Amino acid sequence: THGILEDQDYGITYQVEDGEITISIFANGSPFTGSGTAAYLKFYIVGEKGNTANLTFAKSKLNETSVSARNGLVKVTVPDCGYDISGDIDYYHNGSPVTNVLMELEGTESRSMSTDESGDYDFSCLSEGNYTVTAYKNDHFGGLGGSDASRIARYAAGFSSVQFNCYQKIAADVDGDGQITGLDASRVARYAAGKISYLNGEDLHWTFVPADAVSNCDGWPPITYEAAREYSPLDSDKTDQDFIAIRLGDVTGNWTDEPVREKRDSGSVCEVSAAPGTTLTLPVVLNRDTAIEGAEIRLEFDETVLELTRATLTGGILEKEDYFRISNAGHGEGTILISGNGDLFTGSGEIVSVSFNVIGETETDAPLLSLTSFECNEMPALGGFQVNGEVCENIRLAPDSDFEDADPRQ
Numbered sequence: 001t002h003g004i005l006e007d008q009d010y011g012i013t014y015q016v017e018d019g020e021i022t023i024s025i026f027a028n029g030s031p032f033t034g035s036g037t038a039a040y041l042k043f044y045i046v047g048e049k050g051n052t053a054n055l056t057f058a059k060s061k062l063n064e065t066s067v068s069a070r071n072g073l074v075k076v077t078v079p080d081c082g083y084d085i086s087g088d089i090d091y092y093h094n095g096s097p098v099t100n101v102l103m104e105l106e107g108t109e110s111r112s113m114s115t116d117e118s119g120d121y122d123f124s125c126l127s128e129g130n131y132t133v134t135a136y137k138n139d140h141f142g143g144l145g146g147s148d149a150s151r152i153a154r155y156a157a158g159f160s161s162v163q164f165n166c167y168q169k170i171a172a173d174v175d176g177d178g179q180i181t182g183l184d185a186s187r188v189a190r191y192a193a194g195k196i197s198y199l200n201g202e203d204l205h206w207t208f209v210p211a212d213a214v215s216n217c218d219g220w221p222p223i224t225y226e227a228a229r230e231y232s233p234l235d236s237d238k239t240d241q242d243f244i245a246i247r248l249g250d251v252t253g254n255w256t257d258e259p260v261r262e263k264r265d266s267g268s269v270c271e272v273s274a275a276p277g278t279t280l281t282l283p284v285v286l287n288r289d290t291a292i293e294g295a296e297i298r299l300e301f302d303e304t305v306l307e308l309t310r311a312t313l314t315g316g317i318l319e320k321e322d323y324f325r326i327s328n329a330g331h332g333e334g335t336i337l338i339s340g341n342g343d344l345f346t347g348s349g350e351i352v353s354v355s356f357n358v359i360g361e362t363e364t365d366a367p368l369l370s371l372t373s374f375e376c377n378e379m380p381a382l383g384g385f386q387v388n389g390e391v392c393e394n395i396r397l398a399p400d401s402d403f404e405d406a407d408p409r410q
Contacts, residue, residue, distance in 0.1 A: 002035040012039065081125035083234050085133060087241035088119040089208070092167035093253025098245040100139060101208070107231075128235050134228040135208035143247045143255030144192045146294025146339040147378050147386050153185035153341050164187035166217035167246055170207060170225065174199040174248045185339075188249040192296065193326040193337040199248050211242035251305050254378050269367055270385065270392035274358045280306070283316070283350040284336075284374070285391060287382045291346040292318070292338075295381065298373035299334040299354070304399070305368050307357040308334045316350035325352065350386070358397075367394035 009029035015022045022235040025038060059066070085105070089098045097119025105111045108129025115121050152172045155162040164172060164180075172180045174187050186372070190196045199205060229241055247255040284297055301308065307320050311334075312329040313319050322342030328335045336352055362368055371393045374381045384391045 003038055003040065004034050005032060005038060008032045012077045049360045071323075083124060083126045083128065083237050084124045085126065085131070085229075085231070085234070085238045085241055086120070086124075087211075087239070087243065088121070089115050089135060089245050090119060090211075091253075091255065091257075092171075092246050093250075093255070096257065098137070099257055100137065101243075101245065102136045102138075104136065105131055106134075108234075124288075125233060129233055131231045131234050132228050133231075135245070137206040137208075137245070140247075140257060141205055143250040144188055145252075145254075145296045145375065145378055146181050146189065146192065146337045147292055148249055148254050148294070149185045149189035149192065149337070149339040150179065150341070152249075153182055153259065153339065154183050154190060155251075155344070156185060159342075163247045164251060166214045167209070167244065168251045168253075169217055170214075171248055171251050172248050175203070176200045176202065184249075187326070189326050189337055189339050191249065193335050194328040195326060205248055207246050207248060209246065211244050214244075231314065252378055260319050261390040267384070267393035267394050268390075269394040270387035270390055271396045271398050272387055273398045276358050278358050278359055279309075279355055281353060281355045282369075282395065283353045283386045284371070285383045285386045286351045286376060287391065289346060289348045290376055291344045292323075292351070293377045295336075295338040295342055295351060295376045296373065296378075297336040297338075297352065297371070297375075299336075300370045300372050301332055301334070301356070302362070302368040303332040305358065305360040305362050307359050308335075308354065309357050310353075310355040311336045312353050312355075313338070313351075315353055317347050318345060318351060321345040351383075362397055365396065367396045369372045369395040395402055 009027065011025070011028055013024045021041070023039060023041075089101045090096065091098055097115070098116070099115055099117055099119060101119070101121075103113050103121045103123075105123050105126075108127055108131065111123055113121055113123070151162050151164075155164055155172065169180065174184045187196070187199050191199055198223055206225055209225055210227075213226055216253065229243075231238065263316040272280065272282075286292075286295075299308070305365070308327075308329040311325060313323060313325050318338065321340075323338055323340050323345070326337045326339075334354075336354070338352060356369070369385075371384050374383060384393045385395055386392075387395070
């Protein structure tokens with residue numbers, strides 16, 4: 001473009017390798033006769049401001065004949081192209097980097113980018129003017145469980161045993177109304193159990209606070225804070241413009257940048273008898289004495305044979321304690337969330353009882369019901385299904401079952 005061959009029937013190819021560029025220009029039709037600029041070279045500047053590089057013209061040929069060319073050296077210096085805004089995003093609890101945060105720059109110029117694997121972002125070569133930098137994230141939705149709901153509920157009720165720092169208070173206010181109440185605890189519990197997919201009307205799951213914006217929150221709630229960084233004007237480089245990331249609802253701080261939770265390793269198998277048309281009831285037991293703040297139980301079952309109908313605390317160690325239970329089932333999976341509302345119970349034994357309608361027969365020896373996850377206080381729990389005094393992680397139906405109702409507690 002803009003050279004003597006622009007409107008002529010010529011083609012051009014080039015190859016770049018190891019800091020060298022080779023250019024070939026060739027006629028597709030009638031050759032052009034003339035002189036002047038044959039081609040332009042366009043380079044993208046990737047170095048830092050003030051860096052220099054050498055560009056050397058080595059050799060040239062015209063119609064396969066070497067031509068006299070002045071070998072020369074061009075020194076290229078990356079110019080001062082404006083100002084930079086840079087920083088990183090870390091999680092509030094452990095300072096680990098948070099990736100894939102969308103950073104939006106608005107003002108004299110508008111740009112966007114996502115944080116890298118180190119949680120870093122960098123807007124470079126900005127012209128002087130007024131700007132706002134805001135952070136957003138819409139993935140990696142883990143980190144919520146019964147312990148979070150329990151702590152929020154007990155904090156809202158005024159339990160002195162539960163104290164939140166500034167960031168935990170922001171995390172606890174999941175509905176964004178500036179207060180920490182039982183509604184926030186309820187939303188966290190229902191979300192963790194899979195009953196709802198939202199925490200607030202704006203469907204926000206994350207919030208971000210400038211790292212130097214929160215120092216004292218003794219007067220909270222209500223919770224007020226600025227969630228963006230403003231530059232009025234930007235007239236110098238701004239480094240260390242860090243943000244603190246907060247997963248709404250995660251007051252225990254156990255969120256990680258890994259969105260998938262590994263399944264519990266397959267373990268022992270117990271056999272029970274239950275015929276189609278009967279009910280199979282199984283207790284889930286906790287084998288080690290624990291101050292139970294919250295528990296999360298996940299099941300997988302063959303939905304052609306079993307239908308999850310009930311999960312209850314009745315008859316177990318938490319029946320007369322101040323705990324609530326939420327359960328959810330569908331597509332061969334079930335989730336049971338247990339959360340403390342008041343003083344915590346310490347002990348072991350039956351924590352919940354689950355019941356299934358037996359709706360079909362099986363001709364396989366493979367387990368039809370598995371305990372894929374059992375956590376207490378956000379840690380792997382020791383326990384499982386209890387069948388005739390034995391604790392198992394998988395249940396297999398015995399062939400030719402003819403029990404009217406099966407309760408393997410006995």
